[in-house]
Amino acid sequence: MISRLARLAREERAALLALLGAALLAFPLGFRENNYLLRIAINIFLYAILATSLNLINGYSGQFNIGQAGFYCVGAYTAAILATRHGVGIWLALPLCGLAASAASLLLGIPTARLKGIFLAMSTLGFSEIIRLIVLNGGEFTRGPMGIPGIPPASLWGWELRTNFHMYYLALALAALTVLVSANVLDSRIGRAWIAIREDELAARAMGIPTVRYKIYNLAFSTFWAGVAGCYYAFLSNFISADSFHLDEGFVILGMVLVGGLGSLAGPLIGAAILVVIPEIFRFLAEYRLILYGVAILITMHLRPQGICGGGVMDIGDAGGVRDGEDPPDSGAEPAAGGEGA
């Protein structure tokens, strides 16, 4: 059934996207005062940005990062410090926080660019914790365990985005921007180089791709968006502390990418929606809700290891013409004689 849905999605892509866009734009109009629903929607967009950014690494260049929360933290603290001490508004803060996260990623990326698999995963995990501990023990600069309160609301040409209703649209716009820019980069020689690295690093090098540089590039581009998400979060919540950036946060983001499907643009969005909504539905389970994340990942791994949208169901670029369901000519029992070669 999923493949039939996927074919429909592929054929009617433009129409479906327009419909989805219209629905998302119209949604809050009916729930202007329903802060609960708006907050859930905002969380979905926020995590959609984070999961999309992580997917750029784990899904496209095929490296294994489980410490995305650290870069999210860098973005949030950069925003908080800029806004409370230097009076920087959200519009300038957004790109600056992205760049700050990218800069932090170089500290991780350059020394670990030659690590692979679980060794890389462990260093990303460690790095994420190091960032949190630095923030926690940062003295005056980060105010340690007290966190940074009093982040002013976002404003647009003097008009303050104070309500969840307004922040909903900002989150939607940022999520759309993240996906759009990522899609454009993925559908270029840069994205193809990342995918080539995922598929076969030696072959990628033989084709003239400087793989180490491209992996660092990939990490920096991905973490830019994590920084942007951190900035949004800081302006959304007015108060941040190191508590929000535990490793669990990184695991939740990873879970979204795994459930939604590595290496597809729609995957992290769907994963974010599912893993934000499920714990809300099961609120009565209180503390035990966290188990649901694990259960959701286990179920996905069992039923559909590539994730809901993974495995090329919704690819990028030329994928419109990919003939995935059918077999190529000459394949099968008969050895290929190939008519036109000789």
Place this chain on the structure above:
Amino acid sequence: MSGERILETRELSVHFGGLKAVDKVDMEVLRGRIHGIIGPNGAGKTTLFNALTGFLRPTGGRILFKGMDIAGFPSHRAAELGLCRSFQNIKLFKTMTAIENVRVGFHHHLRTTLADAVFRTRRFREEERLTRARGRELLETMGLSQYADFKAAKLPYGTQRRLEIARALASNPELLLLDEPAAGMNPAETAELSACIRRISAGGRTIVVIEHDMRLIMEICDRITVLNQGLKICEGDAETVRRDPGVIRAYLGRSAG
């Protein structure tokens, strides 16, 4: 044999501890020719290729490509310099389509930056159009047109091998290194491959090919280097190699010599 030497090795050695995988090999490849490298298993053929393309740092000796010493260059630089290879065990980008595999091969000829890609600038659009069109041409050259939109992993074996060559050609190499391109092919596929290699050569490229299929080697190569246990034991045209007692000994064992 006269002509310009496009590639030369001088006393090239690759040792792994005490194992001399390639030992002081002198080899000359002339521009525009098809040069074969043969030898029994473990002779050091692939190790030699790895050293030539920067995948292994030579222990000693020099590799002169168009007169420049490239020994120890990083592997991605080889493609930029005009040296591209295929692999003994097929290394395609499996989940990418045939055409996308080839388009990756154009990588170092393109100038698209991150900003170009994000804003879909004219440079981006032109380069995308160019790689798509040139990619299709290359697929056609290798007889792969009908496979363009299929994922590489789905293609029949012999087709995958030809796709690897098409991808290598996309980097527009002056020197193409093929590592056992006919391995696992049936006679019909091998014949087709042989025709492909000749066509590429006729287009002016120099080709070095490692192969176990003697018929293919004898048929297409202008010059053949024979390696055994890391040493060059013979070099010359097909006839010379066929008659060389050292070569016969290496292949058939000592008693035959």
